[in-house]
Amino acid sequence: MSESPINGYGDNLTVFGTRIGDLSPDEHEKIEKKHGGFNYKPLENVVVSHVQDSSTLICRKPSNNDVEKYIEEELLDGLCCYSAVNQGQLNQTIVDAVIAHLTKEKLPTVPRSIRHKYMSAFLLAISNFTEMDRVIPKVAGVEAPDLMFKIARRWGYKIKNIEKDKAIIVGATGNFHGRSMTAISLSDDPDSRHDFGPFLPGIELVPFNNINALEKLFDDKGENIAAFMAEPIQGEAGVIVPDDDYWPKVRKLCDKHNILLALDEVQTGYGRTGENFAHQLYDIKPDLMGCGKAAGGGILPISFVAGRDEVVKMLTPGSEGSTFGGYPLASVVGVYAVKTIIDQKLAHNARIRGAQLMQHYLGLKEEFPDKIKEVRGKGLLTAFEMHNHNHLDGHKVSVELLKRGVYAKETHHSTVRIAPALTIEAWQIDDLAEAIRDVVSGL
Numbered sequence: 001m002s003e004s005p006i007n008g009y010g011d012n013l014t015v016f017g018t019r020i021g022d023l024s025p026d027e028h029e030k031i032e033k034k035h036g037g038f039n040y041k042p043l044e045n046v047v048v049s050h051v052q053d054s055s056t057l058i059c060r061k062p063s064n065n066d067v068e069k070y071i072e073e074e075l076l077d078g079l080c081c082y083s084a085v086n087q088g089q090l091n092q093t094i095v096d097a098v099i100a101h102l103t104k105e106k107l108p109t110v111p112r113s114i115r116h117k118y119m120s121a122f123l124l125a126i127s128n129f130t131e132m133d134r135v136i137p138k139v140a141g142v143e144a145p146d147l148m149f150k151i152a153r154r155w156g157y158k159i160k161n162i163e164k165d166k167a168i169i170v171g172a173t174g175n176f177h178g179r180s181m182t183a184i185s186l187s188d189d190p191d192s193r194h195d196f197g198p199f200l201p202g203i204e205l206v207p208f209n210n211i212n213a214l215e216k217l218f219d220d221k222g223e224n225i226a227a228f229m230a231e232p233i234q235g236e237a238g239v240i241v242p243d244d245d246y247w248p249k250v251r252k253l254c255d256k257h258n259i260l261l262a263l264d265e266v267q268t269g270y271g272r273t274g275e276n277f278a279h280q281l282y283d284i285k286p287d288l289m290g291c292g293k294a295a296g297g298g299i300l301p302i303s304f305v306a307g308r309d310e311v312v313k314m315l316t317p318g319s320e321g322s323t324f325g326g327y328p329l330a331s332v333v334g335v336y337a338v339k340t341i342i343d344q345k346l347a348h349n350a351r352i353r354g355a356q357l358m359q360h361y362l363g364l365k366e367e368f369p370d371k372i373k374e375v376r377g378k379g380l381l382t383a384f385e386m387h388n389h390n391h392l393d394g395h396k397v398s399v400e401l402l403k404r405g406v407y408a409k410e411t412h413h414s415t416v417r418i419a420p421a422l423t424i425e426a427w428q429i430d431d432l433a434e435a436i437r438d439v440v441s442g443l
């Protein structure tokens with residue numbers, strides 16, 4: 001028998017003659033530039049290899065001698081996969097559940113056209129955790145806002161009696177809901193939209209955190225508006241936290257005009273902001289909520305839409321579906337992702353560690369008022385924004401942090417978001433803050 005072109009695990013993984021452990025950071029970059037797309041521009045001269053502990057990665061950097069291909073260093077994960085790893089890298093509870101179900105429990109892979117026993121577990125876990133009536137499982141984060149968009153339109157026609165094809169979904173400026181056609185149709189970010197038109201009709205944007213603009217739009221066009229869809233705190237826009245009274249006022253306006261409130265909690269959910277879901281910070285409840293990222297515990301891509309009975313009920317057979325949405329493995333991981341947030345009190349930890357990080361930020365702002373313009377955050381979804389000067393460059397901050405063993409990434413020219421795992425410990429927050437202080441002082 002001829003030997004397979006693909007063999008081995010980890011560094012010994014050998015693919016058509018190339019052993020992965022033999023590649024330098026430069027060689028990885030060359031392969032990506034030759035065979036990948038150009039839709040990402042990753043940090044240079046660093047390749048993540050494996051996990052050290054829940055908040056620490058081992059990465060490879062160029063070696064300064066001719067003998068080794070690379071050196072290995074620890075990297076404190078200040079981003080945790082854009083909040084997909086709230087439960088910490090390789091959370092043991094979730095990993096144990098995966099291994100036990102794949103081996104001992106002989107987990108099948110079947111589609112939704114036949115019932116499997118783990119779906120009940122998933123639906124019970126998510127409906128209880130979200131305090132919502134119904135749940136529709138999906139896979140990627142972007143599928144959650146996409147589906148909320150569809151459900152809201154159908155509800156608009158069937159329940160609100162909006163004239164056929166006239167439904168409007170309102171979004172907020174500066175939003176980020178992903179990269180699908182629906183998400184970029186809602187977006188006002190030129191990079192994500194350029195040359196992808198024509199866009200979906202029936203969309204209006206209002207400035208985020210501006211209740212008067214929303215009220216005016218609802219007064220003018222409320223009859224045709226099915227939903228206002230937004231992130232409770234805008235993550236990708238640079239952690240934009242609205243005024244405390246914004247969401248309660250939005251909720252009231254939506255009720256007044258019979259408009260659904262659809263919140264995209266893909267980034268803010270699962271304990272990130274110090275509550276299980278960010279809308280709980282404002283004591284309101286949406287009609288629809290989309291989650292993703294940490295819904296899969298950083299182990300699998302899992303997303304879902306949860307919502308009120310009357311609204312989610314709009315979906316009928318054939319109108320929506322997903323081969324891998326809620327398949328047995330996703331159901332098990334989804335259940336254990338919830339269990340971990342609850343049992344390990346991760347929302348509480350986000351609140352405590354977030355407050356600790358915020359104290360450091362405030363100290364930084366006081367020490368460098370000419371550099372730091374604003375510090376923002378709820379729980380462990382945080383950012384600091386620098387003044388708009390060339391030398392106060394967010395990308396440079398990311399590169400300099402990397403040299404000091406911290407992974408973080410700018411969101412805009414002058415804003416850096418820090419959102420570590422919710423399992424992070426006090427000393428790691430201090431280390432993170434010390435690295436940031438060191439970098440900022442040198443700018």
Ligand SMILES: Cc1ncc(COP(=O)(O)O)c(C=O)c1O
Pocket residue numbers: 082140141142143145176177178179231235236264265266267268292293
């Ligand atoms: C609020 C929000 N919605 C949707 C998405 C899209 O998620 P995904 O990239 O998993 O499709 C993101 C990703 O950052 C997000 O932050």
